[in-house]
Amino acid sequence: MKKYIWHVIILLVAAVFAVFASIDFLAMHHDEPIADNPNLTEIRWLSDYSEGLAGTDLDTPIYVFDSGVPGGTFLVLGGTHPNESAGPVAAIALIENIEVTEGRVMIIPWTNRSGFSHTSPLDGMQDFFSIELDDGSTRTFRVGNRLSNPVDQWPDRTYYEGSSGRKLVGTESAEIRNINRMYFGNEKGVLTERACYGIYNLIKTENVDITMDMHEGSPEFLYLDCTMVNKHSDNSLAMSIASYMCLSMEFDDLTMRAEYSGVNSYGLSHRSLGDNTESMMTLMETYNPSMGPLHGKMDDDLIINGNEPNYYQAHLDGYVYFDVPEDGYPLVNRVARHILTIAYLAEGFSEYVPERCISFDTNLGTYEDMVEMGLGGILKSIN
Amino acid sequence: MDLELICLLAMLGVFLVSNMVIKLPVSLSMMFGAIAGALVGGQGIPLRHLFEGTFTYVDTMLIISTAMLFMTVVQKSGALEALNAAIVTRFYKIPALMLVLLMFVIMFPGMITGSSTAAVLSAGALVAPVLLMIGIPREKAGAIIAIGAIMGMAAPPINIPAMLIGGGVDMPYIGFDGPLFLLTIPCAVFTVLFLGLKYCKNLDIEKLKSQLNTEIGKEYGFKLYLPIIVLIVLLVVSKALPSFPQLGTCLIFLISSFVGLFTGRKFNFLKESADAMETTIPVLAKLMGVGMFIQVLTLVGARGWIVVSCLGLGMVFVYIATFTIMPAFGAVSSYGAASVIGVPFLLVMIQNTSCNDIVVAAVLAFTCCLGDLMPPTALAGNYAAQIVELKYKPVLKNCIIPFLFCIAVAVVCILNTNALSFLTV
Numbered sequence: 086m087k088k089y090i091w092h093v094i095i096l097l098v099a100a101v102f103a104v105f106a107s108i109d110f111l112a113m114h115h116d117e118p119i120a121d122n123p124n125l126t127e128i129r130w131l132s133d134y135s136e137g138l139a140g141t142d143l144d145t146p147i148y149v150f151d152s153g154v155p156g157g158t159f160l161v162l163g164g165t166h167p168n169e170s171a172g173p174v175a176a177i178a179l180i181e182n183i184e185v186t187e188g189r190v191m192i193i194p195w196t197n198r199s200g201f202s203h204t205s206p207l208d209g210m211q212d213f214f215s216i217e218l219d220d221g222s223t224r225t226f227r228v229g230n231r232l233s234n235p236v237d238q239w240p241d242r243t244y245y246e247g248s249s250g251r252k253l254v255g256t257e258s259a260e261i262r263n264i265n266r267m268y269f270g271n272e273k274g275v276l277t278e279r280a281c282y283g284i285y286n287l288i289k290t291e292n293v294d295i296t297m298d299m300h301e302g303s304p305e306f307l308y309l310d311c312t313m314v315n316k317h318s319d320n321s322l323a324m325s326i327a328s329y330m331c332l333s334m335e336f337d338d339l340t341m342r343a344e345y346s347g348v349n350s351y352g353l354s355h356r357s358l359g360d361n362t363e364s365m366m367t368l369m370e371t372y373n374p375s376m377g378p379l380h381g382k383m384d385d386d387l388i389i390n391g392n393e394p395n396y397y398q399a400h401l402d403g404y405v406y407f408d409v410p411e412d413g414y415p416l417v418n419r420v421a422r423h424i425l426t427i428a429y430l431a432e433g434f435s436e437y438v439p440e441r442c443i444s445f446d447t448n449l450g451t452y453e454d455m456v457e458m459g460l461g462g463i464l465k466s467i468n
Numbered sequence: 469m470d471l472e473l474i475c476l477l478a479m480l481g482v483f484l485v486s487n488m489v490i491k492l493p494v495s496l497s498m499m500f501g502a503i504a505g506a507l508v509g510g511q512g513i514p515l516r517h518l519f520e521g522t523f524t525y526v527d528t529m530l531i532i533s534t535a536m537l538f539m540t541v542v543q544k545s546g547a548l549e550a551l552n553a554a555i556v557t558r559f560y561k562i563p564a565l566m567l568v569l570l571m572f573v574i575m576f577p578g579m580i581t582g583s584s585t586a587a588v589l590s591a592g593a594l595v596a597p598v599l600l601m602i603g604i605p606r607e608k609a610g611a612i613i614a615i616g617a618i619m620g621m622a623a624p625p626i627n628i629p630a631m632l633i634g635g636g637v638d639m640p641y642i643g644f645d646g647p648l649f650l651l652t653i654p655c656a657v658f659t660v661l662f663l664g665l666k667y668c669k670n671l672d673i674e675k676l677k678s679q680l681n682t683e684i685g686k687e688y689g690f691k692l693y694l695p696i697i698v699l700i701v702l703l704v705v706s707k708a709l710p711s712f713p714q715l716g717t718c719l720i721f722l723i724s725s726f727v728g729l730f731t732g733r734k735f736n737f738l739k740e741s742a743d744a745m746e747t748t749i750p751v752l753a754k755l756m757g758v759g760m761f762i763q764v765l766t767l768v769g770a771r772g773w774i775v776v777s778c779l780g781l782g783m784v785f786v787y788i789a790t791f792t793i794m795p796a797f798g799a800v801s802s803y804g805a806a807s808v809i810g811v812p813f814l815l816v817m818i819q820n821t822s823c824n825d826i827v828v829a830a831v832l833a834f835t836c837c838l839g840d841l842m843p844p845t846a847l848a849g850n851y852a853a854q855i856v857e858l859k860y861k862p863v864l865k866n867c868i869i870p871f872l873f874c875i876a877v878a879v880v881c882i883l884n885t886n887a888l889s890f891l892t893v
Contacts, residue, residue, distance in 0.1 A: 102515060102519075103519070105515050106515040106516055106518075106519040109515065109516040110516065110519075204520065206520050206521060206523055206524035206759065206763065207521065207524050207759065207762050207763055207766060207804070208766060209517065209763055209764070209765075209766030209767030209768075209771075212516065240527065240716055242714040242716070243706060243707070243714050243716060243717070244706070244707070244710050244714055245714070246710060252710070257631070257641075305637070305811065305812075305815065349640070377772075378771070378772070378775070378807060378808055378811065378812075379771075379772040379775050379776055379812065380766075380769065380772050381472065381769035381772050381773065382471070382472070382509060382510075382767075382768055382769035383766070383767050383768075383769070395769070395772040395773065395775075395776045398776050398780065399776055399779060399812070402776075402779055402780055403820070404779050404812060404815055404816055405815075
């Protein structure tokens with residue numbers, strides 16, 4: 086009898102801890118509020134383009150800014166990988182500030198919305214980080230995981246061949262929950278694939294001319310400050326537009342290079358959506374020091390200020406190729422870089438394809454302006 | 469002193485005191501170590517991280533649990549006894565060949581699942597009674613099973629640490645088969661012959677037959693082996709034929725167990741499976757403790773600190789650390805060793821030497837796998853010890869010479885990567 090009493094007590098204590106932990110986990114299921122922008126035309130849902138997503142955690146809002154003036158369409162994907170914080174924050178900053186004057190801009194801030202509801206085991210990631218705005222209020226953002234939540238899609242199959250022909254096997258089998266491995270999607274496939282199909286169908290249905298998928302990488306990654314461009318049959322045009330963007334960035338003293346999609350990059354947005362739609366597909370990466378396995382203490386300071394002495398030391402010792410800045414690489418700089426890349430791509434596209442002109446004002450000024458304002462100035466207060 | 473180092477010392481200190489002084493189980497000691505690290509690192513008691521850490525190995529835990537059910541069925545139905553009898557009576561005349569074949573049987577599940585635990589629990593448990601019966605002492609039989617399972621985990625086609633290391637530097641898992649076979653086969657053959665051959669001379673087959681249950685095989689015939697056949701067929705087919713429905717390792721174990729309920733001796737499945745799970749719970753708890761420990765180690769920055777500190781010591785140290793710290797990290801997690809140490813070490817070697825990167829990655833992965841021998845986690849070792857009904861310590865002692873042989877083979881390979889590059893084609 087005494088043994089059973091102990092069992093019951095232990096179970097009750099475990100249950101109490103579980104309740105408190107579950108409150109933490111469930112908090113990640115709530116989307117960040119986004120401030121109103123009078124220029125917003127409408128909000129659609131990805132399930133409008135992929136029926137199987139309706140009512141699931143992978144259904145996600147699409148913010149549409151239509152100038153009413155004929156032109157092209159630019160699709161911006163933030164939060165394909167929710168732990169790559171600059172992407173979703175840049176997307177939200179654009180939603181809150183953009184004013185489109187020609188053509189349309191469509192922005193998805195949480196492309197893998199399910200991925201925002203959990204973090205990656207063993208990586209010791211924060212679940213939230215907070216930014217103080219200029220008016221003294223606070224905005225809180227989730228960090229999330231690059232994969233869909235197993236609560237939404239599990240177990241991972243031991244072998245899976247996506248629509249692109251990418252074979253997921255061994256440790257890559259978990260990538261079946263990675264939106265950026267499952268393009269161009271499958272309407273009837275696993276949930277993550279249905280989200281990919283939604284993006285694919287959105288691009289086809291809305292005649293999207295150019296797409297930017299915003300990413301970040303750990304310092305070991307070889308394609309940082311780099312934009313990947315799909316090698317279309319008319320590749321000289323795509324690369325010309327990307328080169329226009331790179332040169333414009335260089336004029337702002339910002340290093341940027343453009344490269345064609347890898348021949349084996351099946352399932353990735355820039356490759357598989359580019360191969361299967363008419364949209365000019367681009368994907369950009371910035372350096373995120375909180376993502377690498379060598380990261381130091383995980384806290385708001387690391388995520389927001391990007392100050393990572395471990396990687397700076399590893400760079401000095403010759404083990405990390407990327408030129409890790411000694412003073413860190415703050416989130417605002419990365420967000421500004423993403424926003425500016427999008428702006429220059431739209432400018433370049435309109436220059437080369439004037440009949441499908443896409444023109445907008447981010448209302449955030451230059452790179453220097455954004456860095457000076459800080460995220461506290463870029464983001465709007467939530468009323 | 470760096471805060472990360474203080475956190476690390478606090479975690480290790482509390483873990484060791486809890487385990488060795490207060491005599492708490494490894495799992496609870498790791499949990500207390502993790503809590504201590506979080507407190508020192510200014511994270512309070514991070515419930516979310518502790519829970520998240522425990523869920524890291526949930527898939528592995530399910531595989532272990534279902535594999536245990538399968539093993540219970542195979543043992544209680546009589547299939548194991550019948551198989552033992554068949555193997556011994558057919559191969560007793562050529563003991564060296566018999567031992568090498570038995571070693572390959574131990575390795576097989578590890579090769580196709582990438583898990584040493586699966587190898588120990590399935591084939592290891594099947595072969596162990598045979599090894600004991602032919603006269604190999606328990607501690608040596610345990611060592612053969614532990615090393616065999618690890619060689620299976622390291623051998624192609626599935627080597628998870630190699631995939632983890634390759635994934636970290638954008639290197640596809642292609643061209644690894646040759647180097648991994650070169651590393652694992654000689655080590656497996658050496659181990660089984662070194663530990664077992666001297667006990668297999670002059671086998672008295674009549675005496676062995678008297679110890680074996682040859683009747684049960686006659687009573688139930690071929691159908692007795694059906695659960696094992698179903699298991700092997702489903703495991704192989706689901707790997708070899710992508711078009712075959714993907715059942716997953718757990719379901720395959722469950723289907724095979726279900727088949728076994730009707731192919732041999734009748735037994736109380738509920739009671740036996742509950743007993744089996746009771747012996748499994750300490751290992752599952754240990755995995756949960758390891759998950760918490762690594763999670764907090766990463767959260768407070770101690771993981772990054774360890775690697776950067778090692779890297780700062782230069783190439784000679786990197787080579788020494790590859791064959792010391794990397795397998796030792798297996799005490800926490802061999803997969804952790806691959807992702808935390810293997811990736812930066814591969815980058816260091818690629819950048820600083822003109823080596824063949826695939827051979828280097830294969831050697832690093834092989835070395836990580838050896839970490840599954842390291843206590844306190846020692847997944848392969850602990851289960852092998854349980855199977856031969858011993859504590860892990862005597863089994864570990866017998867693993868030392870084969871371990872050093874494996875390290876020697878790995879050192880030879882890493883010093884000759886370019887000469888071995890033909891294996892990567």
